[in-house]
Amino acid sequence: MKKNTNWVTNNPVWRFFSSIKVGITILSIIAIASCIGTIIPQDLKSDEYLTKYSHELYNILKALNLTTLYHSWWFTTLLILLMLNLLVAAINRFSLKLKSIGFLITHSSIIIILLGAIIGTVKGERGFLWLKEGEVSSTFYIGDVPKKLNFQIRLKDFILEHYNSDSSKITVSVTKEEKRIEFIYPVEMGKEYDIPDTGYRIRLIHYIPDFVIDAETKEVMTRTDEPNNPALQVEITNPKGETSNRWIFAKYPGMHSDKETGIDIVYHWAPEKIKDFKSELEILEEGKVVQSKTIEVNNPLEYKGYIFYQASYNPEDLTVTGLQVTNDPGVPMVYTGFIMLVAGLAFLFYINPIFRKNKE
Amino acid sequence: MDSNTFINLTFAGYFLASIVYSISLFVNKRQVYISAVTLYILGFVFNTCAIIGRWSEGTRPPFSNMYESLLLLAWAIALVYLGINLIYRIKPLGVFAAFASLISLGYTSLLDSSMEPLMPALQSNWLTIHVVALFISYAAFAVSYVAAVAYLIKRKGMDMGLAIYSICLAVVGPTLIFGLARGGLLGRFTQSTGWVILLGLIDMAISLILWVPLYFVTKAFKIESHMPEESLLDSVVYKSIAFGFPFLVFGIIAGAVWANKAWGRYWGWDPKETWSFITLLVYAIYLHLRYLKGWKGRSANLFSIVGFLVVIITFIGVNYIISGLHSYAE
Numbered sequence: 001m002k003k004n005t006n007w008v009t010n011n012p013v014w015r016f017f018s019s020i021k022v023g024i025t026i027l028s029i030i031a032i033a034s035c036i037g038t039i040i041p042q043d044l045k046s047d048e049y050l051t052k053y054s055h056e057l058y059n060i061l062k063a064l065n066l067t068t069l070y071h072s073w074w075f076t077t078l079l080i081l082l083m084l085n086l087l088v089a090a091i092n093r094f095s096l097k098l099k100s101i102g103f104l105i106t107h108s109s110i111i112i113i114l115l116g117a118i119i120g121t122v123k124g125e126r127g128f129l130w131l132k133e134g135e136v137s138s139t140f141y142i143g144d145v146p147k148k149l150n151f152q153i154r155l156k157d158f159i160l161e162h163y164n165s166d167s168s169k170i171t172v173s174v175t176k177e178e179k180r181i182e183f184i185y186p187v188e189m190g191k192e193y194d195i196p197d198t199g200y201r202i203r204l205i206h207y208i209p210d211f212v213i214d215a216e217t218k219e220v221m222t223r224t225d226e227p228n229n230p231a232l233q234v235e236i237t238n239p240k241g242e243t244s245n246r247w248i249f250a251k252y253p254g255m256h257s258d259k260e261t262g263i264d265i266v267y268h269w270a271p272e273k274i275k276d277f278k279s280e281l282e283i284l285e286e287g288k289v290v291q292s293k294t295i296e297v298n299n300p301l302e303y304k305g306y307i308f309y310q311a312s313y314n315p316e317d318l319t320v321t322g323l324q325v326t327n328d329p330g331v332p333m334v335y336t337g338f339i340m341l342v343a344g345l346a347f348l349f350y351i352n353p354i355f356r357k358n359k360e
Numbered sequence: 361m362d363s364n365t366f367i368n369l370t371f372a373g374y375f376l377a378s379i380v381y382s383i384s385l386f387v388n389k390r391q392v393y394i395s396a397v398t399l400y401i402l403g404f405v406f407n408t409c410a411i412i413g414r415w416s417e418g419t420r421p422p423f424s425n426m427y428e429s430l431l432l433l434a435w436a437i438a439l440v441y442l443g444i445n446l447i448y449r450i451k452p453l454g455v456f457a458a459f460a461s462l463i464s465l466g467y468t469s470l471l472d473s474s475m476e477p478l479m480p481a482l483q484s485n486w487l488t489i490h491v492v493a494l495f496i497s498y499a500a501f502a503v504s505y506v507a508a509v510a511y512l513i514k515r516k517g518m519d520m521g522l523a524i525y526s527i528c529l530a531v532v533g534p535t536l537i538f539g540l541a542r543g544g545l546l547g548r549f550t551q552s553t554g555w556v557i558l559l560g561l562i563d564m565a566i567s568l569i570l571w572v573p574l575y576f577v578t579k580a581f582k583i584e585s586h587m588p589e590e591s592l593l594d595s596v597v598y599k600s601i602a603f604g605f606p607f608l609v610f611g612i613i614a615g616a617v618w619a620n621k622a623w624g625r626y627w628g629w630d631p632k633e634t635w636s637f638i639t640l641l642v643y644a645i646y647l648h649l650r651y652l653k654g655w656k657g658r659s660a661n662l663f664s665i666v667g668f669l670v671v672i673i674t675f676i677g678v679n680y681i682i683s684g685l686h687s688y689a690e
Contacts, residue, residue: 020648020652020653023648024645024648024649027641027644027645028641028645030641031638031641031642031645034629034634034635034637034638034641035634035635035638037629037634038631038634038635038678039553039556040553042629052553070629117627126624126625163477273476273477273479274479274480275477275480276480276483277480296480297480297481297483297622298480298481298483298484298486298618298621298622299621300621300624307624309622309623309624310480311623311624324623324624325624326624326625328624331620331626334626335617338613338616338617341609341613342606342609342610342613345605345606345609345610346606348606349602349603349605349606350606
């Protein structure tokens with residue numbers, strides 16, 4: 001085999017790529033370039049850059065592709081040079097001996113990952129789709145460009161889940177026989193609580209995130225959906241069976257301490273943390289449902305190479321979901337490379353040393 | 361007992377271990393060394409209990425913010441050092457390892473310890489795999505760093521000075537960042553390239569002030585004469601990098617697969633991803649030169665120190681200074 005490839009391996013280009021010095025130089029340049037790309041913000045709009053840098057500097061950065069560094073022609077060239085270097089190294093040291101298996105798998109895996117990445121860049125699609133509950137669509141947008149799917153997708157339901165482990169609470173304190181007793185209850189609308197040994201009952205009727213009261217009509221309403229002034233309306237039933245209403249405010253705890261009834265309620269508001277976003281999706285072909293799945297973050301839906309990810313939502317309108325749509329035919333190759341890389345490194349650094357030790 | 365009690369016990373364990381290890385350098389008695397190791401192991405056991413306790417109290421894997429990361433890092437350093445010590449018997453390095461665990465845990469007092477529920481993107485089994493693999497690699501690199509520092513201290517003179525300066529940089533930088541973050545002043549630095557460079561310069565300047573006493577203490581106590589042989593240290597540097605490297609790659613790949621599952625992309629040149637990639641390249645260069653050219657000794661160990669400073673930038677710097685997808689790790 002060596003004889004036949006002599007004209008190849010003696011070629012200066014081949015010898016250039018087979019040199020480890022060249023390999024290390026390429027790795028170093030990629031490392032330094034990557035570092036620069038994290039210091040200069042990437043892929044912003046030109047006016048955003050102009051607030052950070054002067055006009056001249058921005059033009060220089062742009063001319064050197066430093067604002068879109070990772071997709072620039074020269075960075076891509078570096079990655080291709082690395083690939084060639086690995087390829088030549090792998091061929092030069094090709095051998096089916098046990099001790100070189102690790103080397104071979106590791107180095108070819110990187111070539112496979114890079115090839116998969118190139119396929120993804122050239123053939124892949126990546127866009128976005130907003131869907132309203134009940135809406136059917138077959139178009140997603142890559143930037144502003146619409147792209148047609150040969151099937152339809154429908155949003156049956158969008159669900160936003162909150163954590164309630166750390167949820168809001170109320171403290172009810174009652175003075176009885178000159179002793180103050182405190183009770184703590186979770187905030188749950190409509191729930192009625194019996195305050196033990198006092199004869200009082202309380203019920204939570206309303207929650208308002210940003211309480212305001214109209215000065216003229218005395219109507220209570222919310223200014224925004226943001227919890228700027230969370231308030232609860234509580235219905236209190238005294239031992240005689242008379243009921244009264246009261247608003248309590250998380251930000252103004254002392255506002256309504258009622259001396260007459262001897263019952264004091266404090267509202268401890270806690271922010272509601274988002275636990276999960278879920279979209280119930282259906283795929284339709286010629287009007288028929290062919291697949292349905294409730295997707296959530298970390299659990300997308302795949303159909304005909306397209307993958308739909310739970311990516312966003314609209315806090316103003318909770319019937320709308322934001323879906324990331326991708327189609328990347330390079331992924332299987334990249335994943336194959338990943339598995340090979342892990343296996344190859346395990347061979348090189350964990351299995352080979354054991355063999356070497358046994359030999360000694 | 362709750363996890364906070366265990367954290368205090370861990371702290372006590374690492375603190376006492378650091379002191380007894382320091383004494384063991386000068387009092388060459390077996391009993392002293394054995395009590396140092398016992399204390400370190402005890403600290404490690406408490407550290408394990410603290411992590412498990414936090415896991416059960418929060419009913420979620422405790423790997424989501426900087427506080428929890430540092431708790432894990434202290435644990436991983438103890439694990440990797442104690443493991444490597446079983447093979448190589450590098451007793452005198454214990455003092456550095458115990459101090460590294462102690463410092464890592466000590467930083468948690470600057471940070472918010474509250475247990476927030478996991479945001480949707482973090483609710484995945486990949487979280488545990490990704491984080492634990494990376495922290496084992498970080499700990500292995502920390503052990504290699506410790507050995508490289510010991511190697512250079514042994515050479516005295518300028519090399520000793522550089523090694524000690526790298527310790528100052530590694531300690532002052534994160535302290536500065538956590539301190540500024542706590543005071544709410546870090547926002548200024550995240551706004552522009554100029555501020556980031558200024559922060560680097562401040563780190564270097566303060567490190568220089570810290571360097572002076574540390575250098576003269578090291579010299580006065582002749583710490584270099586208590587360090588293991590140069591060839592042993594050199595081999596520990598190489599072997600711990602060789603041990604950690606596959607974990608680094610596996611951790612990055614686990615992150616890539618997870619990102620593809622959550623966001624539909626396995627690589628996006630997010631600053632954290634990029635810096636972990638730079639770490640990978642730096643150690644890949646080291647391993648190639650070592651394997652193919654037999655590169656060892658002074659320059660190789662200096663290079664491995666640079667590698668570890670890159671790890672610190674990846675682990676702490678990027679989270680706070682450069683915003684990106686991983687900024688929730690604050």
